[in-house]
Amino acid sequence: EDKVVQSPLSLVVHEGDTVTLNCSYEVTNFRSLLWYKQEKKAPTFLFMLTSSGIEKKSGRLSSILDKKELFSILNITATQTGDSAVYLCAVVWTNAGKSTFGDGTTLTVKP
Amino acid sequence: ETGVTQSPTHLIKTRGQQVTLRCSSQSGHNTVSWYQQALGQGPQFIFQYYREEENGRGNFPPRFSGLQFPNYSSELNVNALELDDSALYLCASSDYRLAGHYEQYFGPGTRLTVT
Numbered sequence: 001e002d003k004v005v006q007s008p009l010s011l012v013v014h015e016g017d018t019v020t021l022n023c024s025y026e027v028t029n030f031r032s033l034l035w036y037k038q039e040k041k042a043p044t045f046l047f048m049l050t051s052s053g054i055e056k057k058s059g060r061l062s063s064i065l066d067k068k069e070l071f072s073i074l075n076i077t078a079t080q081t082g083d084s085a086v087y088l089c090a091v092v093w094t095n096a097g098k099s100t101f102g103d104g105t106t107l108t109v110k111p
Numbered sequence: 112e113t114g115v116t117q118s119p120t121h122l123i124k125t126r127g128q129q130v131t132l133r134c135s136s137q138s139g140h141n142t143v144s145w146y147q148q149a150l151g152q153g154p155q156f157i158f159q160y161y162r163e164e165e166n167g168r169g170n171f172p173p174r175f176s177g178l179q180f181p182n183y184s185s186e187l188n189v190n191a192l193e194l195d196d197s198a199l200y201l202c203a204s205s206d207y208r209l210a211g212h213y214e215q216y217f218g219p220g221t222r223l224t225v226t
Contacts, residue, residue, distance in 0.1 A: 004153075034214070041199065042115075042217040043154070088153055098167045099144075099215075101153030 002027045004091050006102035014110050017079050021105045023089030024071040033065055033072050036088040038104065043088055046074070079109045115204050115218035123224045124192050132187045132221045134202030142166070143185040144215060145177060146201040154201055160185055189223075197225045 003026045013019055023033070032050045036043035047056045049065035049072060056063050060079075065072045076083055086104040093100070116135045124130050136143050142161045146154035156169035160179035174190040183204070189196055199222050203215035 006153075036217075041220040042201070045214055045216060048214055090153075098156055098159065098169065100156065101146075103151070103153045 002091070002093065002100045004089055004100050004102040006087075006089050006105050008105060009103070010106040010108070012108045012110065013079055015080055017109075018075065018077045019079060019107060021074040021076075021087050021089075021107070022071060023073070023102055025089075025091045025100075026070065027091045027093045027100060029093045030067070031092045034090045034092065034099070035063055035072070035074050036090065038086040038088055039084075046087075076107075079107075081109050081111055083107060084109045115202060115216050117200075117202050117218035117221050119221060120219070121222045121224075123226060126192055126194060126225055128192050129188065129190045130192060130223060132189075132200050132202075132223070134185045134187070134204075134218055136183045136185070136202075136204030137216050140204035140206050140216070141183050142205045143179055143183065144203045144205070145185070145187045146203065147171075147196075148199040148201055148220070150198075157187065192225045194225050197223060199223075 005024050007022045032048050034048050035046040037046055047063045052065055052067040060077045063074045086106050088101055088104045090099045090101045115137050118133045144159040145157040148154040157171050158168040159166045163179045176188045179185045199220045201220045202218045205215045
């Protein structure tokens, strides 16, 4: 059965810390891996990764995919309280764009 | 460019009733996917609609059905509601014409409570 596992489940850090969130997957017919940030309701898109070893960056956030070891990491440097959210990882499989989400990592950044 | 909208925001129904949730896709997007998100869990894929046809389905029973209209908006219908159907229902739109691009943009969701 297709599976996406995120770790840790929750994380509490202080402003300025650097965090690494993990996402491992077992999915047939992998097409892409996506990261989302969910603060209240709607997940907001962060990154889409399709190729191994190519880092995607957006400001203090970066992500990379390892298709051999079947995992991805999301790094956040110099964390701010506004980074507090649930971070979701999703793997898209099959041509129909079906996706499997992990249960998320809840990040709390304290001032 | 307008974003994804959903209605209603909140809904309370009784077990056994039927419900219809609505979604308007982002301008220019032709594909709509529906997800169910229970508290503390990630979204679970229900189904996807492209060109008014179901284009893929997750592990949900047939009492979960949908429609997509020519303007790409969509409805999710759930019959014979059960208590476990209580969840946040998310709609996401994307442009299927961009091969390999599955950036989905989510609406704010409908919170359904079944009592």
